Amino acid sequence: MKKCPKCGAEYTDATTLCPADGVALETADDYLIGKTLAGKYRIEERISSGGMGSVYRGTHILMDKTVAVKVHTLRRHVQLPRQASAARA
Numbered sequence: 001m002k003k004c005p006k007c008g009a010e011y012t013d014a015t016t017l018c019p020a021d022g023v024a025l026e027t028a029d030d031y032l033i034g035k036t037l038a039g040k041y042r043i044e045e046r047i048s049s050g051g052m053g054s055v056y057r058g059t060h061i062l063m064d065k066t067v068a069v070k071v072h073t074l075r076r077h078v079q080l081p082r083q084a085s086a087a088r089a
């Protein structure tokens with residue numbers, strides 16, 4: 001399911017642009033919520049979203065630390081937090 005950030009209309013995953021507005025559709029809000037990425041990061045909630053993707057608040061399940069996970073909507077690429085800074089805390 002995808003959603004137009006401008007008019008809020010919902011479309012199937014095969015659709016990339018809203019036919020009414022011509023803006024890129026976002027993947028519907030909670031498809032990642034509650035999922036675990038890379039076997040380590042549990043996604044809790046979406047913090048923000050923009051044209052390039054969304055930022056989620058997540059938990060590192062092994063260290064029980066809160067992390068920010070950036071997801072690029074268009075490329076379906078997940079940018080995970082850096083291990084180094086987390087290990088030093």
Ligand SMILES: [Zn+2]
Pocket residue numbers: 004005006007008009018019020021022
């Ligand atoms: Zn629209």
